[in-house]
Amino acid sequence: MKRIILIVLALCAFTSAAYAKVLDIQALTTPKGIRVWLVEDHTLPVLALSFAFRSAAATDPVNKQGVSQLLSNTLDEGAGDIKAREYQGLLRDNAIDLGFDSSRDYFSGDVRTLLRHQDAALKLLKLALMSPRFDAEAVERMKQANLSRIRSSLDDPSWIGARIMNDRIYEGHPYALNVGGTLSGMAALNAEDLRAARARHFARGQLVVGIAGDIKKEDALRIVDQVFGDLPATVKKAAISESVMPAFGKPIFYYRNQPQTNLSMAWPGIDVHDPDYYAAVVMDYIFGGGGFSSRLMDEVREKHGLTYGIYSSMANLVHASRYMAGGSMLPKNVAPTIAMVKKIANDMLTTDVTDDELQAAKDYLTGSMPLRFSSSTNISGALVSLQLNNRPVTALDDFNGKINAVTPADIKRAAARIFKTQPVIVLVGAKPDGLDVETVTTLPNVTGGK
Template sequence: MTTATLAAQQMSPTQVDRIVTPRGIEIWHVESHVVPLVALAFTFEGGGAQDPADKSGVAQMMARLLDEGAGLYDADAFQERLAGRAIEMSFNGGPDAVGGSLKTLVKHADEAFDLLRLALVEPRFDADAVERVRGQMAASLRYQMNDPGVVASKRFFAEAFAGHAYGRPNNGTLDSVARIARDDLAAFHRAAVARGRVKVAAVGAIDGARLTELVDRAFGDLPVDSALAPVEPTRIQGLGERHVCDLDVPQSVIRFGMNGISWRDPDFISAYVLNHILGGGSFTSRLFQEVREKRGLAYSVGTSIVSYRGVAMTWGYTATKNERVAECLSVIESECARLRDEGPSDEELEKARNYLVGSYALGFDTSTKIAHQLAQISFEGLGLDYIARRNGLVSGVTQEGVRDAARRIFDDGKMLVVVAGRPVGL
């Protein structure tokens, strides 16, 4: 047993303390002194869905620039300070949030949290750093133009959420990234990075009093709040449609999607178990057995639940020979309809519940994973005791609950399909 595994077991992440700092910042805290480090995860409400319509990619570019120079330190000097103390700091931008993480040895906590404060409160957005990150994003976008998986995914979201912020690529386009100016980055930073909208989780060898001091030091100088446009609720569009992105490849990549159930919905856990049975359960799922094992149509196939602030959907992926795309889709649609009409077998339901209960602890095997899980649970508003309740909720899922979720998700059987390749007979 490794030290990290032992530490994870002894942290007992069901024991989570809630702290509210003098500056009003809520922290979910797990204290453990097995390893002398602190892992921090945080999430600010407001992500790519807040980008200007003609400048998608602002949130992601801004997040990538936060540690590219701050306060008195330019990009090189800032990174040298981090490296000199083995401090790990990163930021990311998603559709609904800008988030980040920090990991440091306890003995370097003061400097680590001071550097985090600079990154959050005083980012420089220097011209050379902006152009460097712009170039990196543009290079990635050019590379993705020939990736059938990315092409299919982007087209899927563009069709599913046409006219909505979720339909625009979170990492932008070549044109939109080229238009982003420093003023856009600074404006987004002012709007999104506010202490009134941050969720913070911390795990490690630090007590509540000390953590309170450090978190207020890092986040306390941020504005309490700022005007942030609410994300308009939407639904997946184009159900029943099939779209082809013409690419000269021998194997077509398929993305398909239908209705979903959000994390905050009372039926989510039933939908989660249903998704495991359909395509989320890897080797045991219906789609894996029917598409790969019985027919040899694809090497991999699966589904997942996407839950955003404004919409939820179930979507899936696979890839198959161009001449077998229609057959593959027919099998997928058939299995969705069977689950809607008949539900899973008692054995399928029992196996799914047992796996999901037994595997849950694997997401808590490091301090960083625990911190990220807690920050996500806080962001979704699921409650401080969710980790303690979650396995009980899964174990309590019934046939009736799964069938109700299947009727909501599969509805009339129509799905939006996007294929990147040259499918035959579709």
């Protein structure tokens, strides 16, 4: 009897929640054909605009790795008649936060401004996109900053691990390259390379925009065309193939003088448009994505005290899906940790998760979703991500239903698709005890092409 009442109550709660939209998103298309999603929010006199082009570092040539990243660093170093120092001064003095970024798949940007500096902010953004100067001094300065960053990263075991892991799990694919560039490749880049990268990425046809803040629909449409309307409509895109995960071998080991060993493991993943995607999201929370609610953290940290933290995550790219897990621990604890991870992975595909675990995962995933939208840039960024993933405008409102529909059988099926394959394992740092490893002494895509 008690159970029935609970279910009725739960249904009531769900029904009433379903009527309230998570965000009041307006999906719009400007007169010039640019897709923009808007959330009006008049709580603060602030405007946040995020955008992304569906073209980025995955098109960087092998010998020009990092060119898209260098482009993202140099766009705000002077544009039109405004030289670097003056441009940076205008941003700073008007309290405009402007930044660009290049991932493998998307070249993106964000601007946040107070309403009263909105005109200056949009003018500066448009100049950066349409007529960046790429003055030799500024390009060289940004190259040196990047080279310095790469050298500093050589002291970072997780960065080192990522170089090796990416080279293996995306073998032969542009995703295997280093988005941040290599020491020799970065040094050879010039303004011509930046112009070529800009021409590859910037076109209205591969652009999505998200706006959140104190603005009305008409003004939003107007400013988007004003900023982006003069970009070319389309650009010829190079085809990028799908990346298939290669078979595992021995764990790969790179020595570095430190007390712990950094462990990372990779399996094939599940694509964001796969019917099992939401099952995989719930599975990941229970396996290792859910922090203290996850089995990995409970077993390896809470029960055995072997590590400060161990996590898993889904690594979803447009042309590849992987599933990752990792942490760091003393070298004597590496083999026991790998055994624990493999045991927990095997349990996920052989045994139903408990009702309590499943409900806890659903409670978190559905309950936490609206909490993500706590700042204007969180919101504008989310509007862009949803569009890049080709989600419908109702995606946030549909999310809870999809999560709540996941069953223990769905989770076992998703887990089997991930964990039936042996993981690729990369170890960086102290030499782990009792493991047969393939030792490597050079890092791919750090000094040169490979």
